Amino acid sequence: MKKEFIVTVYSENHIGLLARITIMFTRRKINIESLTVSESAIKGIFKFTIVIQETEAQVKKVVGQLEKQIDILKAFYHTNDEMVYQEIALYKVPIEPIYESDDIENMVRNAGARILEITKNYVVIEKTGHKEETQALFEELNKFKVMQFIRSGRVAITRDPIERLSEFLKERDALLDSMD
């Protein structure tokens, strides 16, 4: 049965690696629902967070094939409940209908959102949360006719008490040293 998985990939910072990673999914016709890339806590090591809908058996194989890529240090996969995750959404809403409504304060307050910018034409509101939550705020704000809406890819952190990457790096260094 297909369900949502979060695949995290730790890699060296090399040009072309993004294509090498995404192609591992596309060759199996797996659609990437969200993708974020940034430098990890360890300098020089980049972290890819990829959200897909797949069966666990398929995800396992993709993760195995990802790890085989020369510039990839390690790949993991998790279900949503194994991770704490967030996405960030921005909403650009026209100013006129907001002036004429009493709801905006409650909407922003209840959603834990915040206002980033106000001009004479529009307001930019920001909210972080799970997709359902950012989507719910969109539905609410859309009564003012949202002018622009954007949601980021997912960022996620494991609930695991062990920092798996640093453990992994230690083991890897020891292994490589033992090969000499």
Place this chain on the structure above:
Amino acid sequence: MTAKKVTGSQALILSLLEEGVDTIFGYPGGAIMPVYDALYDFDQNVKHILTRHEQGAIHGAQGYARVTGKPGVCFATSGPGATNLMTGIADAMIDSTPLVCITGQVASPLLGTDAFQESDIVGMSITVTKWNYQVTTPEEIPEAIAQAFYIANSGRPGPVLIDLTKDAQFGELDFEYKKCTKIRSYLPETPVDPHQVKAAAELIDAAKKPLLLFGHGIIIGRAEEELKAFVEKTGIPAAWTIMGLSALPTDHPQNVGMLGMHGNYGPNLLTNEADLIIAVGMRFDDRVTGKVSEYAKKAKIIHLEIDPAEVDKIVKTDVRVVGDAKKSLKMLTANVKENQHSEWLGEFNKCMAIEKEKVIDKDLHPTKPGLTMGEVIRLASEKTNHDAILVTDVGQHQMVAQRYFKFKTSRSNVTSGGLGTMGFCLPASMGAQLGAPDRTIIAVIGDGGFQMTIQELGTIAQNKLPVKIIVLNNNFLGMVRQWQQLFFDKRYSFTELQNPDFIMIGKGFGIEGHKVEKREDLDAGVQKMIDHDGPYLLEVVIEKEDNVFPMVPTGASVSDVLLEP
């Protein structure tokens, strides 16, 4: 070593020499001209083989790599030169062949501008390379080459592509070379886990009907002696994939033959009787397993494999032993009890007797007038004392050659197994000859595949490579025709060929040859080919509509193997 000022191109050649490269296959062109200019000064140190097409260069490099175990090296220019390498790179990827491919690229300021002969070869080759990298400054060259060789031939080998922009070739650097011995993000092999070995040994000792399947991993890992020691201690019958062929001598009493679609009757039928499968250095290709859901259902599975991504990919294993086959087999042999499985082995012999009567006798000792592929191939094997290197193309002749050519020495079977690349044989045979100059090379090709890379006859002639070429001519794309006959109501859609006079073509290239059409001329014909000093082309006209059997039809279980239509 003190640094000295050289150009990027010189640095490339010096780096290759540091890696012990003695042969390069290639084809020049605009974006790689500085490299060829540098090469001009090194013709005493390294042999460059100018092929007639870049596809010839890459298959040549593959043939060289397969018989030597060293990375094959090839050069091509940017754009079409580079894209022409692609089929061979894909072939090397799926058959785990170490290659270092160097492509020229337009100068870095022109990248992305659709410049003349620009193609994004690094982007294009992502899925078919183990690693690829674009070099845009001369200083990067030595390290990139060092990493390329390390990656190509460590762990599970594969092709690496280095794309060199023209300005990187022209620019200067202080040359210093240091071999690569490790890369943080790359673990070529996992140390073998002794607990897994113990678990495997327990299953092996308890098994009543164990069957060992061996593949390319034995040859790549140079584990032939360890394989032999293991099968002899345990008494377990051993069957091979075509990539594993020649790792165990054909006449070894426990060698029960070939697995898969056109493999032997016993190994296919009895896979589904076995209570234990020990797979070593093979990856359960669909041509080997047939219908996976009905594959080896009575058996527990032990998988010895260097690439962890292959374990559980197709067949769920009970015990996984990840690591180098040479090490894992040695450990396994030390942990198992001495044993014999004569009765179980006897079942394979019974199957062989049935196959002999139904298939093999008809192939090797035909009573009908038309020549069979089998009799030609067995004769060539006998006349070379079963000690030649066999290079094959793809199709019926390939399957027949795997079945009937015999081997005494490992690393003697060169074929395109995973990708099934027609046109592979002729250029691969010249690479094999260059890699093994003292061995006899028998290149067996169908009339279809021969015409895909026939121009390499020119390379063979120019370099006086004494390859013995046997073209088995049935004026058909035989394997496709066989399938059309069996599964498409004999609708022979575009499989019949009007062929040229191959012997005259050979002569045009300066290669001697002759054509055999009758059985009484075959023996003398093959003898003449082998005795000839230099390359030789023997065309044998064979029965037009012969089929290869046994056969596991696509989608059928291995135990549904057919001995006749």
